[in-house]
Amino acid sequence: MLVKNIPNVKDGAARKIEHIYTGQQDSSIVDAMKKCDSHGPLMVNVTKLYPKPDCSVFDAFGRVYSGTIQTGQTVWVLGEGYSPDDEEDMTVKEVTKLWVYQARYRVPISNAPAGSWVLIEGVDASIMKTATICPMNMDEDVYIFRPLRFNTLPVVKIAAEPLNPSELPKMVEGLRKISKSYPLAITKVEESGEHTILGTGELYLDSIMKDLRELYSEVEVKVADPVVTFCETVVDTSSMKCFAETPNKRNKITMLAEPLEKGLAEDIENGLVSLDSRQKEVTDFFRQRYQWDVLAARSIWAFGPDKQGPNILLDDSLSVEVDKNLLNAVKDSIVQG
Structure with a gap:
């Protein structure tokens, strides 16, 4: 079924890049990605973070669109807020390990060429949802891959606080890890100082709270009843400035x-x-x-x-x-x- 209906990485690369890369389509970087060139500049689109068994750090799962990623390589990690005009969301990291990810199994490798899906260790610290990985010696401006968009939105909200107030820092760190682990989860602090979590539904939030309590913070957390978020709207032009x-x-x-x-x-x-x-x-x-x-x-x-x-x-x-x-x-x- 997959072989018959899904194009191979080289045939599908050009169409894919036109939709997901935010930069100009006439650059040499885009040309290398459309050709799926293993000898071109390294460009990796990180789309998911998987926790280690101890849930302390994460490994980044992404696709290599051009170039070849290698263990020991020093790279730029560009977050979702990065642009050539605003480089604040950029960090320098070293790729420490690479694997081919096969469900329960991880096959260690030393490098992964263009077209590969690869699991990467050592680059997760600054990544919240998705990221773009590229080499440090680029000759032209690099733009990021578009963040993932989903058909559903996180519209159900709960407020959370630790049962023991002294454990608030642990819970906050756990919420950061929740945001990394769940693509559709949003964690934020309201103006009142209340910590809130948004998800797609009650079952989704129930899974989040289970992981927060047992894996990511290991503290007792009490939550408020879930509510559906709403936004104000504008129905007429302002009567005054x-x-x-x-x-x-x-x-x-x-x-x-x-x-x-x-x-x-x-x-x-x-x-x-x-x-x-x-x-x-x-x-x-x-x-x-x-x-x-x-x-x-x-x-x-x-x-x-x-x-x-x-x-x-x-x-x-x-x-x-x-x-x-x-x-x-x-x-x-x-x-x-």
């Missing part, structure tokens, strides 16, 4: 909220448009599908929350009103909130 001002009164930011066109939020969530795409592609999408003017489409700063959230942050200021150079200097801070 909201603004925030610095203490010296010299800087002010003004915001307005208004509903998006019908269907636009769904298109963003479904990945039909992404700010990782070329500027022209984004502009053409909004202009042709929703009749936005070119200036408005080019003024989009971010989708949110996260990169595919159904909200748009738009710079609606005019160059005669503000200094665009100064505004762009604080753009990242405004986007981060």
Whole structure:
């Protein structure tokens, strides 16, 4: 069945890369990945983390799209927040061991060429969900592989706290490991200081709590009743401008909220448009599908929350009103909130 219906790694590489790589498609890196070139620059897409038997650290499971990964090799590990303009989510790690992962069995190997699925030891410390692994001596900008997207969303939430307050650090460390182990789990701290876990349903959360108590933190944890998360929405344009001002009164930011066109939020969530795409592609999408003017489409700063959230942050200021150079200097801070 697999042999008849699934293309081999070389035949399917080009189509795969077009969908999952966020960088330009005319680079030498992409060319090597589309050819599944074992002698090209190393590019590995880490998609899953598996815990060690003692659950203290994780091994990274990923596919080698080009190059050859070897034990003892020093690599860059690029997280989901990495971009050539913001290199904060990047660490340097050494590949200590490699295996071919076969369910219960691990076959040790010294290297894995392009097209291989491989289990990697030594690179997990900075990875939360997915990551991109590449060599340190790249001659051109490297972009990440797109984070995984799922058909279901974590919409059920529980609050957790340790039975013994002094064991809070252990529970927090356990929550970090839960986030690594469960692809659809989200752990966060609310403004009130409450630790919450989001999952796809009660059974999913029950599995998470079992692992948190028995494997990842080994502390007694009490939880609140599960609730379904909800979000506010915008039904009409703001009747007044909201603004925030610095203490010296010299800087002010003004915001307005208004509903998006019908269907636009769904298109963003479904990945039909992404700010990782070329500027022209984004502009053409909004202009042709929703009749936005070119200036408005080019003024989009971010989708949110996260990169595919159904909200748009738009710079609606005019160059005669503000200094665009100064505004762009604080753009990242405004986007981060």
